[in-house]
Amino acid sequence: GAGVSQSPRYKVAKRGQDVALRCDPISGHVSLFWYQQALGQGPEFLTYFQNEAQLDKSGLPSDRFFAERPEGSVSTLKIQRTQQEDSAVYLCASSLNFGDPSYNEQFFGPGTRLTVL
Amino acid sequence: AQSVTQLDSHVSVSEGTPVLLRCNYSSSYSPSLFWYVQHPNKGLQLLLKYTSAATLVKGINGFEAEFKKSETSFHLTKPSAHMSDAAEYFCVVSDFGNEKLTFGTGTRLTIIP
Numbered sequence: 001g002a003g004v005s006q007s008p009r010y011k012v013a014k015r016g017q018d019v020a021l022r023c024d025p026i027s028g029h030v031s032l033f034w035y036q037q038a039l040g041q042g043p044e045f046l047t048y049f050q051n052e053a054q055l056d057k058s059g060l061p062s063d064r065f066f067a068e069r070p071e072g073s074v075s076t077l078k079i080q081r082t083q084q085e086d087s088a089v090y091l092c093a094s095s096l097n098f099g100d101p102s103y104n105e106q107f108f109g110p111g112t113r114l115t116v117l
Numbered sequence: 118a119q120s121v122t123q124l125d126s127h128v129s130v131s132e133g134t135p136v137l138l139r140c141n142y143s144s145s146y147s148p149s150l151f152w153y154v155q156h157p158n159k160g161l162q163l164l165l166k167y168t169s170a171a172t173l174v175k176g177i178n179g180f181e182a183e184f185k186k187s188e189t190s191f192h193l194t195k196p197s198a199h200m201s202d203a204a205e206y207f208c209v210v211s212d213f214g215n216e217k218l219t220f221g222t223g224t225r226l227t228i229i230p
Binding site: 104110 | 158159160161163216217218219220221223
């Protein structure tokens with residue numbers, strides 16, 4: 001079956017532009033996560049949805065970052081007025097979210113590589 | 118707050134020799150621990166996970182890890198390295214009852230033919 005897909009795979013933006021990154025989770029997965037992976041670093045948590053509810057956005061680095069999942073399926077991460085420090089790979093993951101959350105496996109998409117010039 | 122420390126940023130081993138990737142964790146509660154692998158231009162893939170059952174965890178591709186609470190460690194091992202094991206490996210922790218993952222900085226594994 002299809003895994004998590006993300007689009008676009010690569011995005012180049014000029015400083016100050018707005019960008020929108022899309023994530024299509026595995027069908028039926030309740031939980032959806034966004035992570036940011038800077039060059040040479042491990043992924044860092046940005047935000048988390050359970051269905052359409054955004055339960056944790058503690059990792060969003062500034063108010064220029066906004067995420068939504070209006071129908072509990074596809075999610076969009078929007079970055080306004082992009083800055084060079086926003087350059088990174090943005091990863092999306094989804095999980096079934098059944099029973100004890102510790103047992104839920106997160107399945108990752110291939111990521112969107114954002115380069116801000 | 119939860120965190121992990123991967124003690125080596127880069128490990129090189131010869132093909133056919135054992136692999137050891139080291140990880141220490143810090144967690145306020147009973148943690149879940151994971152190892153993920155990231156091949157170039159591919160998504161992160163779960164190798165194995167510890168969730169308070171057996172302390173020795175077996176994963177895919179011959180990898181295993183042992184949870185040692187007294188040492189707060191979760192080292193990843195494989196008896197015999199294969200060329201296809203060359204990749205970036207991440208040690209990951211989540212607190213009990215929480216799906217949010219905290220990643221280490223990664224260890225790049227190089228296999229020497």
